[in-house]
Amino acid sequence: MFAEDAPDFGAASDGDGDRNMILGNNFFVNPSDSLALIAANAKLVPGYKDGLSGVARSMPTSQAADRVAKKLGLDCYETPTGWKFFGNLLDADKITVCGEESFGTGSNHVREKDGLWAVLFWLNILAERQQSVEEIVVDHWKTYGRNFYSRHDYEGVDKAKATELMDGLRSQFSTLPGQTLGDYTVEYADDFSYTDPIDGSVSTKQGVRIGFTDGSRMVFRLSGTGTQGATVRLYLESYEPDASKHNVDPQEALKPLITIADQVSKLQTLTGRDKPTVIT
Numbered sequence: 001m002f003a004e005d006a007p008d009f010g011a012a013s014d015g016d017g018d019r020n021m022i023l024g025n026n027f028f029v030n031p032s033d034s035l036a037l038i039a040a041n042a043k044l045v046p047g048y049k050d051g052l053s054g055v056a057r058s059m060p061t062s063q064a065a066d067r068v069a070k071k072l073g074l075d076c077y078e079t080p081t082g083w084k085f086f087g088n089l090l091d092a093d094k095i096t097v098c099g100e101e102s103f104g105t106g107s108n109h110v111r112e113k114d115g116l117w118a119v120l121f122w123l124n125i126l127a128e129r130q131q132s133v134e135e136i137v138v139d140h141w142k143t144y145g146r147n148f149y150s151r152h153d154y155e156g157v158d159k160a161k162a163t164e165l166m167d168g169l170r171s172q173f174s175t176l177p178g179q180t181l182g183d184y185t186v187e188y189a190d191d192f193s194y195t196d197p198i199d200g201s202v203s204t205k206q207g208v209r210i211g212f213t214d215g216s217r218m219v220f221r222l223s224g225t226g227t228q229g230a231t232v233r234l235y236l237e238s239y240e241p242d243a244s245k246h247n248v249d250p251q252e253a254l255k256p257l258i259t260i261a262d263q264v265s266k267l268q269t270l271t272g273r274d275k276p277t278v279i280t
Contacts, residue, residue, distance in 0.1 A: 018112060029133060033137060047109070059219065087112075090111055145241040148239075153233050153234075155231045162270075169265055220261075
């Protein structure tokens, strides 16, 4: 529901201030876009006027930051979920800013996520650009394209069924590439693994990825943070370069991928749910 007298800027954080949410006037900035915008506008902020050494994001976070890094000629690292992976890169000066889809953003000023820093960073951008939050984000999409993105959580799923779902996806790794699913063609299907470039440690089975030739993708992960059963997390991302198609609700834009995700994973059948518990 839209409020005519909504404030021009809003920011929220959790109790210890390490996470952040950025809002404009009736306009939500998803954390993946926020990271990309921070990277793209970093030189406007005094402490970052000399530019960035690199950017990192957790694997389930959208690839919006990758597009910025490519345009700016920066290295972009895709890491497993967990701030320790960013910490190694920060310590080695491989990156200056980093972030994850679960509202965590940080930089080399501290070895942790810092929600208050992210809010202040955004205030600097607003002051320098003299535009609204929405105008800044829409301009960014015009330059880089829009990565429509959403996370669907299925909480309290029977652990055996959740494991069956993941094993079923892994069994298709050899057959999915090259397949046409709806309007999408599968480019790769794998279980994300990461070799830390700093300490050489290897992390395997970090999430099942199905990527498509147009840059869109879906990611399936099991989370151990729930209090009962298992949580199946489905991350959906669809890339749209056409600015005339950017003003679409993400859930509408992602509908074809939602359908494909159910087809390849038997998500509704195995979870017994016809819709997610939580959508972010």
